[in-house]
Amino acid sequence: MPTRRSTATMKDVALKARVSLATVSRAFAAPGSVSETLTQRIVAAARDLNYTLNVNARSLRSQSSGLVVVLIPDIGNPFFSVLLQGIEEQARALGLAILIGDTHGDRELAATYARLLDTRRADGMILLNGTVPNRAHDGARLSPQRYPVVAISERIPGADIAMVGINNRAAGFEAVAHLAGLGHRRIAHIMGPADNILTHERAQGYREGVLAHGCDLWPEALQPGAFSIRAGRAAMAKLLDGPAPPTAVFAANDEIAIGAIIEAKARGLHVPRDLSVVGFDDIEYAESYDPALTTINQPRREMGRRAMAMLGELITDPDHRQADVNLEYQLVVRASTAPPRVASRKPVSRT
Amino acid sequence: MPTRRSTATMKDVALKARVSLATVSRAFAAPGSVSETLTQRIVAAARDLNYTLNVNARSLRSQSSGLVVVLIPDIGNPFFSVLLQGIEEQARALGLAILIGDTHGDRELAATYARLLDTRRADGMILLNGTVPNRAHDGARLSPQRYPVVAISERIPGADIAMVGINNRAAGFEAVAHLAGLGHRRIAHIMGPADNILTHERAQGYREGVLAHGCDLWPEALQPGAFSIRAGRAAMAKLLDGPAPPTAVFAANDEIAIGAIIEAKARGLHVPRDLSVVGFDDIEYAESYDPALTTINQPRREMGRRAMAMLGELITDPDHRQADVNLEYQLVVRASTAPPRVASRKPVSRT
DNA sequence: AGCGACGCTGTAAACCTTTACATGAGTTGT
DNA sequence: ACAACTCATGTAAAGGTTTACAGCGTCGCT
Numbered sequence: 001m002p003t004r005r006s007t008a009t010m011k012d013v014a015l016k017a018r019v020s021l022a023t024v025s026r027a028f029a030a031p032g033s034v035s036e037t038l039t040q041r042i043v044a045a046a047r048d049l050n051y052t053l054n055v056n057a058r059s060l061r062s063q064s065s066g067l068v069v070v071l072i073p074d075i076g077n078p079f080f081s082v083l084l085q086g087i088e089e090q091a092r093a094l095g096l097a098i099l100i101g102d103t104h105g106d107r108e109l110a111a112t113y114a115r116l117l118d119t120r121r122a123d124g125m126i127l128l129n130g131t132v133p134n135r136a137h138d139g140a141r142l143s144p145q146r147y148p149v150v151a152i153s154e155r156i157p158g159a160d161i162a163m164v165g166i167n168n169r170a171a172g173f174e175a176v177a178h179l180a181g182l183g184h185r186r187i188a189h190i191m192g193p194a195d196n197i198l199t200h201e202r203a204q205g206y207r208e209g210v211l212a213h214g215c216d217l218w219p220e221a222l223q224p225g226a227f228s229i230r231a232g233r234a235a236m237a238k239l240l241d242g243p244a245p246p247t248a249v250f251a252a253n254d255e256i257a258i259g260a261i262i263e264a265k266a267r268g269l270h271v272p273r274d275l276s277v278v279g280f281d282d283i284e285y286a287e288s289y290d291p292a293l294t295t296i297n298q299p300r301r302e303m304g305r306r307a308m309a310m311l312g313e314l315i316t317d318p319d320h321r322q323a324d325v326n327l328e329y330q331l332v333v334r335a336s337t338a339p340p341r342v343a344s345r346k347p348v349s350r351t
Numbered sequence: 352m353p354t355r356r357s358t359a360t361m362k363d364v365a366l367k368a369r370v371s372l373a374t375v376s377r378a379f380a381a382p383g384s385v386s387e388t389l390t391q392r393i394v395a396a397a398r399d400l401n402y403t404l405n406v407n408a409r410s411l412r413s414q415s416s417g418l419v420v421v422l423i424p425d426i427g428n429p430f431f432s433v434l435l436q437g438i439e440e441q442a443r444a445l446g447l448a449i450l451i452g453d454t455h456g457d458r459e460l461a462a463t464y465a466r467l468l469d470t471r472r473a474d475g476m477i478l479l480n481g482t483v484p485n486r487a488h489d490g491a492r493l494s495p496q497r498y499p500v501v502a503i504s505e506r507i508p509g510a511d512i513a514m515v516g517i518n519n520r521a522a523g524f525e526a527v528a529h530l531a532g533l534g535h536r537r538i539a540h541i542m543g544p545a546d547n548i549l550t551h552e553r554a555q556g557y558r559e560g561v562l563a564h565g566c567d568l569w570p571e572a573l574q575p576g577a578f579s580i581r582a583g584r585a586a587m588a589k590l591l592d593g594p595a596p597p598t599a600v601f602a603a604n605d606e607i608a609i610g611a612i613i614e615a616k617a618r619g620l621h622v623p624r625d626l627s628v629v630g631f632d633d634i635e636y637a638e639s640y641d642p643a644l645t646t647i648n649q650p651r652r653e654m655g656r657r658a659m660a661m662l663g664e665l666i667t668d669p670d671h672r673q674a675d676v677n678l679e680y681q682l683v684v685r686a687s688t689a690p691p692r693v694a695s696r697k698p699v700s701r702t
Numbered sequence: 703a704g705c706g707a708c709g710c711t712g713t714a715a716a717c718c719t720t721t722a723c724a725t726g727a728g729t730t731g732t
Numbered sequence: 733a734c735a736a737c738t739c740a741t742g743t744a745a746a747g748g749t750t751t752a753c754a755g756c757g758t759c760g761c762t
Binding site for chain 4: 022033035
Binding site: 007052053054055056057059060065075076078081082084085088097099100102104115116118119120121229258259261262265284285288289290 | 358403404405406407408410411416426427429432433435436439448450451453455466467469470471472580609610612613616635636639640641
């Protein structure tokens with residue numbers, strides 16, 4: 001018969017240590033403020049009684065929970081895992097715990113998690129999905145009060161929320177520049193979901209790159225898609241079915257890139273000989289794939305750390321205005337890109 | 352100047368609705384127990400005042416948090432993501448939230464999360480890493496009191512904790528049976544980390560399979576490893592450097608399998624023509640890999656759901672004894688296995 | 703009419719901690 | 733020697749909810 005422990009409280013500890021309740025509280029909260037003798041007595045008593053702080057009581061009284069909500073659209077997406085580790089690392093350093101909310105892209109669900117802020121159950125929130133959940137929560141009304149919130153990777157339009165990420169437009173440009181530098185002139189782009197802000201930034205970078213390097217830009221060059229292998233495959237199929245297929249593809253993320261490669265292989269094409277592919281994100285499997293993916297590496301751990309650090313400041317000082325942070329990305333050249341088999345024209349020099 | 356909302360409490364709602372505090376509480380907690388008229392007045396007042404329940408106060412009073420801790424050794428491991436979704440789904444159905452604790456295999460960290468149970472901040476715990484964290488927490492002493500805990504996938508030795516998973520031994524056996532059925536006689540096994548229980552169960556299944564099908568069993572056939580691509584690669588290299596390399600490999604999980612394939616390819620071998628590989632887990636990338644992985648599929652979402660359901664029962668009734676649950680697994684045959692190039696002997700029929 | 707039962711509502715205690723304020727002892731400065 | 737401080741400690745209120753218990757009106761039954 002598992003007996004729940006009749007929990008010891010501060011009162012019990014105070015009694016046993018022959019001090020007042022307040023002194024016990026202070027002994028734990030502000031180590032300097034209680035004399036050496038008493039502190040020792042208190043610690044000993046707490047140990048003997050197997051005392052543990054009741055966090056709910058503390059939160060109730062101090063109006064803060066020590067918890068931070070992290071909203072993720074899909075925890076299965078490997079892009080987020082390292083990010084999460086960075087967040088968690090920094091959170092621990094700040095004495096905070098994180099609560100991961102997987103929204104599956106469901107706004108309703110996101111709102112549920114966001115409500116944790118309202119109920120004082122969380123002190124702040126990190127957004128990973130490019131949408132402000134509160135908005136959905138009860139119609140169009142945005143919560144009037146401001147909570148500590150920071151966004152990672154995606155700038156949230158119309159919301160005054162600090163962000164840490166990379167310059168996606170520039171990265172997209174660089175991906176195209178790499179392909180153009182190899183001699184490709186017919187470069188397609190498979191995009192992410194239309195409602196995602198990153199999609200447009202990367203596509204914009206693509207467009208500028210294509211223009212700057214004098215490459216082709218035909219109507220079907222920009223394929224709509226989604227951040228998944230399946231979508232990448234489907235889009236690649238369309239591209240390959242077109243009248244003049246591209247010799248290279250810039251995919252909006254690595255999963256799309258993998259999908260594209262699968263489809264190309266299925267049609268007997270060799271990557272990179274017949275088709276070059278560059279991805280985005282540099283997920284763990286990018287390096288292990290066959291061929292190893294050329295892709296844009298984002299400093300994910302650092303992004304997580306920085307975001308959490310910013311949030312920490314915001315929690316202690318809500319009036320603090322945080323500026324956006326843009327970190328360095330990196331084009332990682334691996335085996336999925338090569339010069340086109342028959343260079344349509346001679347290689348274009350980079351501007 | 353972001354003004355924190357001067358939060359409305361139940362008292363305010365009671366005042367506005369001209370009822371007592373208790374009635375408001377009951378109106379929310381037990382819908383049936385308050386008259387229609389009052390309920391309406393209360394709901395209206397709550398809406399007008401923008402009232403939200405203070406969860407900390409509730410937790411303090413009711414001694415439960417509505418939170419469940421899920422301990423994961425590595426959130427980056429794709430095996431866990433779907434599992435998590437199953438857990439989360441079921442948790443939501445039960446009105447519980449989950450707190451994901453990534454331990455990075457660090458016992459100290461696991462103990463930190465486990466302490467959430469002590470501090471009444473969590474009502475229960477789901478273990479995904481095969482170790483009981485409390486044990487590490489303060490030396491050898493296991494907490495005397497019992498908390499609602501259930502383990503997924505790994506039976507925890509020496510602890511009386513209910514588990515949901517699959518029969519890993521049988522699955523290992525089946526993997527070998529599949530290879531033997533294709534005609535392989537020289538089948539190696541790359542194992543997971545030695546301190547993991549699954550490692551031994553799968554290895555045991557392998558041994559029994561090899562024996563039952565009259566295959567070779569040489570000293571180096573069982574390669575120690577870890578659940579990672581890198582480890583799989585290294586082990587495969589050793590196997591291939593041996594005097595009589597295997598024609599097939601059973602890897603303890605998919606990442607090992609991918610590592611093994613990478614190494615084989617690097618040496619100019621073709622999979623499955625020169626080497627058959629079967630993995631374990633059927634992670635998302637198994638299907639997309641080249642070649643698509645033959646592997647053991649675990650019903651991950653269902654495992655998560657069941658575990659959470661069991662935990663739910665345990666939370667409401669701590670005395671309830673839960674029996675272990677073994678779910679159905681499935682061997683998924685894809686492109687990474689084939690008959691050996693030169694069948695060493697004629698195909699062995701399955702017993 | 704009287705009695706018990708029942709259903710709804712109110713009163714007040716309890717949950718455990720933090721913290722403003724009060725107290726008193728010890729120290730410093732003049 | 734005494735005022736003015738400092739410092740460690742104690743007292744008690746506050747934080748927002750749940751819930752045992754009590755009160756009261758209504759209904760049905762005899």
